[in-house]
Amino acid sequence: MTPLVRWARTHPLALDALVAAGVLICMVAGSFVDPHGADGTYGWGARTPDALSLFLMVLGAAALVFRRIAPMYVLAATSTVSLVELVTGEPRAPVVMSAVVALFTVAATTDRPTTWRVGLATMAVLTCVAMFVGPLPWYAQENLGIFAWTGMAAAAGDAVRSRRAFVAAIRERAERAERTREEEARRRVAEERLRIARDLHDVVAHHIALVNVQAGVAAHVMDKRPDQAKEALSHVREASRSALNELRATVGLLRQTGDPEAPTEPAPGLDRLDDLVDTFRHAGLPVEVARAEDAPALPAAVDLAAFRVVQEALTNVQKHAGPDSRAEVSVVRVGPNVEVSILDDGPGTTSATTADEHGGHGLLGMRERVTALGGTLTAGPRYGGGFRVHAILPVNARTTTSGDATT
Numbered sequence: 001m002t003p004l005v006r007w008a009r010t011h012p013l014a015l016d017a018l019v020a021a022g023v024l025i026c027m028v029a030g031s032f033v034d035p036h037g038a039d040g041t042y043g044w045g046a047r048t049p050d051a052l053s054l055f056l057m058v059l060g061a062a063a064l065v066f067r068r069i070a071p072m073y074v075l076a077a078t079s080t081v082s083l084v085e086l087v088t089g090e091p092r093a094p095v096v097m098s099a100v101v102a103l104f105t106v107a108a109t110t111d112r113p114t115t116w117r118v119g120l121a122t123m124a125v126l127t128c129v130a131m132f133v134g135p136l137p138w139y140a141q142e143n144l145g146i147f148a149w150t151g152m153a154a155a156a157g158d159a160v161r162s163r164r165a166f167v168a169a170i171r172e173r174a175e176r177a178e179r180t181r182e183e184e185a186r187r188r189v190a191e192e193r194l195r196i197a198r199d200l201h202d203v204v205a206h207h208i209a210l211v212n213v214q215a216g217v218a219a220h221v222m223d224k225r226p227d228q229a230k231e232a233l234s235h236v237r238e239a240s241r242s243a244l245n246e247l248r249a250t251v252g253l254l255r256q257t258g259d260p261e262a263p264t265e266p267a268p269g270l271d272r273l274d275d276l277v278d279t280f281r282h283a284g285l286p287v288e289v290a291r292a293e294d295a296p297a298l299p300a301a302v303d304l305a306a307f308r309v310v311q312e313a314l315t316n317v318q319k320h321a322g323p324d325s326r327a328e329v330s331v332v333r334v335g336p337n338v339e340v341s342i343l344d345d346g347p348g349t350t351s352a353t354t355a356d357e358h359g360g361h362g363l364l365g366m367r368e369r370v371t372a373l374g375g376t377l378t379a380g381p382r383y384g385g386g387f388r389v390h391a392i393l394p395v396n397a398r399t400t401t402s403g404d405a406t407t
Helices: 003-010 012-031 051-066 071-088 096-109 112-132 141-221 226-254 270-282 300-320 351-357 362-372 402-406
Strands: 287-291 327-334 337-344 376-381 387-394
Touching: 003 012, 012 051, 012 096, 051 071, 051 096, 071 096, 071 112, 096 112, 096 141, 112 141, 141 226, 141 270, 141 300, 141 362, 226 270, 270 287, 270 300, 270 327, 300 327, 300 337, 300 362, 300 387, 362 376, 362 387
Parallel strands: 287 327
Antiparallel strands: 327 337, 337 387, 376 387
């Protein structure tokens, strides 16, 4: 934006005063020109305006100073002084120029229906008075000039108003698009943070629970059965190594461009279900698995979600079901869906739900994972004791937004 345009926008009244002064100069200069000079040419200085015409020109120009503040009143004032000049002026001075500028302002600042009504009324009144009341013949070119100039002023003002509205619409659309891009970027960041938080929770909760159990076993049998304590510590080492590897893979997603390459190990899936179950068996939790050996491979997102559901559910069994509990895991393909069920027979039937209600994220994370793929998850106590987690995942899953998943 240039300094002149900035000044014009910050000082509109001063700009209108300059416009009014320019219009006054043009009217005064035009009043000295005779359009019917010798040889059909314009004669400069061939006539001199009278005092009334000069006074009317000053009044019309002074009214233009307030054309943006009260455009209708300014048009009425300039039209009035123009009518007086059209009736009394001999020779006629171009006072109507002030009404032309005022009509342009009205058309540029109002709507199209108002422009049509006011423009036609102004054009008709000024032209009719000039033709049938003024001293000149009705067919004089000055009278036709009034008709042409008022019509062009209304059309030009309407075009300016339409252009401004078009530019404003484009600017608003661009600003809306920019806001949409920013909101989309924030939404994607929130989704990624939620996904990473779920992964970290699944990894940490699973492995730390196993480490805690094995460390407790090692501490309990260290003095009496050192061989069993050594085996428990070995399981602690394996669980901690697995936790570190999965944490490294997850944190690698947060690296910026130019950082060392992140691990390329694929995300875990049901092909690692036996290894997962073995870790719980080593920790003292009997787990039985039922699934088809020749089941077709699942999409990566569905495979990962099923694995995480089993992992989190067994972790909850390990932490809440009690020392003598048993667990059953089943993965069954039913039509277009894959159903994952985890059952236990422990007495701690509500511990997992209570933990989630007091700040835990296990059941919430499982439900978000399943819902994000268009599936459903139910979790609750079983009749007669124990706890049941049941997830239905569509094989041809379509990932939804986090907002949809939360809803």
